[in-house]
Amino acid sequence: MLRALLALWMMFACTGFARAETVVFTDVNVVPMDCERAIPRTTVIVTDGKIASIGIKAKLPAGTPVIDGKGAWLVPGLADMHNHVTQRDDLALLLANGVTTMLNMGEATNAFAGRTRIAVNKGDVPGPQIFTALAVDGNPQYGHLVIDTPADARAIVGIARANGYSFIKVYTNLSAGAFAALADEAKRQGVGVVGHNVAAVGLAKQLAAGQAMVAHVEEFFTGFFPAPPAADQQAPPADARIADAIALVKTHGTFVTSDLFTYRVIAAQFGKPDVVKAYLAAPEARYLASADRIDWARSSYQKKAVDLSRRVQFEARFVKAMADADVPLVAGGDAPTIPGLVPGFALHREIDAMLSAGLTPWQALSAATRTPGEFIARTVPGAAKFGVIAPGYRADLLLVARNPLVEPATLRSPLGVMANGRWFDAAALKAMLDEVAAKRVVP
Template identity: 50%
Template sequence: MSRLPRRTCLAWMAGAALPLRAQPAAAGVTAFVDVRLLPMDERPRLLEGQTLLVRAGRIEAIGPGLPVPEGALRIEGQGRLCLSPALADMHMHSDSAEDMAVYLSHGVTTALNMGGARSRFLQRTLPALNEGRLPGPRVHAAFTVDGVPDHGHFQLRTPAQAEALVELAQLNGYRFIKAYNGLAPEVFAALAQACRRRGLPLLGHGVSRVRLARQLEAGQVLVAHLEEFFYTFFAAPGEAQTDTPPDDARIPAAVALLRAHPGAAVVADLVTYEAIAAQIGRPERLAEWLADPAAATLAPADRLAWRASPYVAKNARLQARLAFLGRLARALAEAGVPLLAGTDSPTIAGLFPGLSLHRNLRLLERAGLSRWQALASATREPGLFLSRQLGEPPAGQLLPGARADLILSEASPLDDLSTLERPLGVMAGGRWFDAAALAALRRGVAERYRAVAA
C-alpha cells in the first residue's frame, strides 16, 4: 500500500493549492444535449438524439429534445458522442486519495475495496470521496477475516468471537465482511450467522475447509475471484493443483450452483489471472510494466512491491487455466449469473489502477461475452448488486433517479469497448470532469510522486 509523508496527505485532504480537488456540485442543472445514449437497461440498445438532465447528483430526466433550463451547464453531443454509465471495479485494494484520483481519471466511479484498507482511509478519505470532497469513485469497503496468520489478515479463531468482530467492523464503516481461505468450518458458520443478524453481506474467497457450495448455502453473496472455483469447487478437498484445467464438462455444475442461489454473484477478474500467468518465470515482464508510462501514477510503495513480486519465482504454465476461466465466465454470463468486473489492483504486479479494468473488459469480450455483457459487468450488474445488498440508490444504468455517474465517449462501447479508455469526460455523482481535468488528475499524482522521490 502507498504511504506518502503525513504532510503530503494532509495537504491533499485540505485541498490546499492543489489542482486535484473535486469539482463543486453544480448549483443548477447539467444538460447533455443531442447525445447517443447507451442506457444499459434490460437489453442492448442505443438511443439517438437524446437529452439527459442532471440535478443534485442524480439523473433528473431523459428524452429527445427536452428543454434545457436557463443557466444549465450544457454539454453538446452533436448527434455523435455517446453517453454511457461510468464504470465499477468490484475488487480492488487501493486505499489512497492518489489512487482514487487515478481511478476516476479512467472512468471508474464505483469501487469495492476488498480488504487491507488502512483505518485512515476508512475514517478520513472514504467519507471525503463519498461526499464529493475528494475526486474519485464512490467506495465501499470489506473487512477481511481469516483463521490463520499466513496472509496477514485479522484472525477469527472461535465461533464466539464472530459477533463482536462483525459489530466492530460495522462500527468502523465497513459495508461487507470478506471471508478468507483459512477459516474453520464452525467459525465460518458463526460468521455467516453474525453477518445476517447485523445486516452486513458476506463475500469472499473459497474457504478451503468449507468450500463454495456450503458457503453459498450459508448466505455468502459474492465469490471474490473466478479462480476460487479451481480450489474449492472443481478440485476435491486436498487435491493438488496442476497446470491442467478441469474438464469443460464440469462447467455446467458450477453454473447450476450459482443459479441455485439467485442474487449471488461472481467477480469476473480474468485480468488478475492473466497478470499472474504473464509474470511467472519472467522477471523482464516486471521491468516492462514498471517502464510503462502508466507507472508514473503508481504509488512508490507499490512500485517496490511489484519489483519483489513472488509470482516471478514460481514454476507454472497457467495459459490453459486462464482460457478455462474465460469459458467459465462465458457460461455464467449466458446463464444469467451476475458477473461483476474486478481487478485486484494494485496488489498484483501489472494491475494498474483503472487501466486494468479496461483490460478486463477486453478479456471478457475475447472470452466470448458480448460487448454488452462485458460492459454490464462493470456498470449495470455492480449497480444492481449494491442496491440489492446495501440498499444503494440506482447506479450503473442511465435512468431517471439514478446516480449521475457517466462517461462521454467518441463512439459507442457496443461498437468498440476501447472507446471508454479515452473518455471525453466523466461525471461522478453529478460532478463533471472534462478530458483536460481528467488528465490533470493523473498529472498531479505523477508530479506528487516525483516530488516525494526527489
C-alpha cells in the first residue's frame, strides 16, 4: 500500500508542487474561523507546514512558491470526524473534496492504522491528517474487537495506544464493568473515549465517566431519551426533552457528531432496494471501490421496512437546538460502509443537511473546521493545532471562489487544497478524481 501511495504522490506533484519550506498566498480573502469574520485581500505565509503569518509582507528568497489568490477565499481545510476510510484511493477522494483531517471510527486495517497513517501524517504521502479509533464491543455481532472483562478493557487501552490509536470507540454491547474500567484506564493513559450508547450504561453515566464524543446524534434515542411506546416504536422523543439532552452534554463538555445526512440516507433505504440501486447509479458512485459496491448491494437496510421519517425530522430540530446552544458539534460523513455515502462527497452532504436543518453557514462550517480542531486539541495530547487559520496552526487550507459564510456551496469546488503544507491546485485535484474513477470501473 505504501509503495502505491508514493506513486500516487509523484503523480500529484506533477500538477501541484511538493512541500516547500515557505509558500506564500497573496491577494486572498481569509476566513480564519476563530470567530465569524473575514480578513480582506491579504497575504498568508506558510513555513514548514505551519501558518507563519497573516497580513505581513516579508522579503522572501528568490524562487519562493507564490500562489496568487486573485481575490479568492482561503478557509481552513475540512475535517471528517466519522468515517471508515481504509483505502488509499479513498484518501484521494477526501483530499480532492477539501478534507484535510479525518477520524477513522473503527475497523481500520493494521496497515492503515499503522504504516499508512504514519506516512500520511509525516507528509511523506498525500492525504488528510489521520486519526484512528479502535472499536470494541461486548460480543462479535458487529465484527468489532470483543472485550469481556474489566481486565480486558484495561489491557486494550495500552494496546491501542502502542499501535497509534488516539481513541477507543465503545459500542453497544459492552458490559458496565468493562466500560468503567476502560474509561478509567483511558483517562490515565491519555486515550480518548468516543462512540455509541452502551446499553448497560447509558449516555448520562458514559459522559460523566469521561466519554469525549457521541458518535451519532441518534444514540440519544436509545441512550438518553425515554423509550417510545410499545405501539409506536419509531415515535420520536418529545421536543421538550431536547433541553435535557443539551444540558447533559454541556455539563460535561461533550462533543456530538452531526450525522443528519447519514441518518436520512439510512431512513430512505429501509425496505427499499430501488433506493440502494439509485445510490449505486449516482454520479459519485463511480468513485466507489468494487468491494463497497458489493456491500452496498447486499446491505441489510433494504430488507426490512421501517419508517424513520419522524425521527429524521426530530434530529434536524435537535441538531439545530444544539448548535444554537453552543454544543460543540463535529461533522462526519460515515462513508463508505453505508449505502449512499461516498468518501469526501458525504461530508459536503452533511454540511448541506446541517444548513437545511436551519444552522447558519458559520455553525455548519465550524462543525467541519474549528470545532474538530478543538476536539483533537482537548483529547489528543501533543497533536498539532488545526481548524483555524492562525500562526502556529497546521497549514491545512482550502481555496474557494466565494465567501463560504455567504455561499457555502462554494466548498464543493476547491480551487486548490493545502494539506500539511503541500499544495494541490485544481488540476491536481481533478487528476486525483480521474485516477480513482479510472481504476474503479463500474461493472
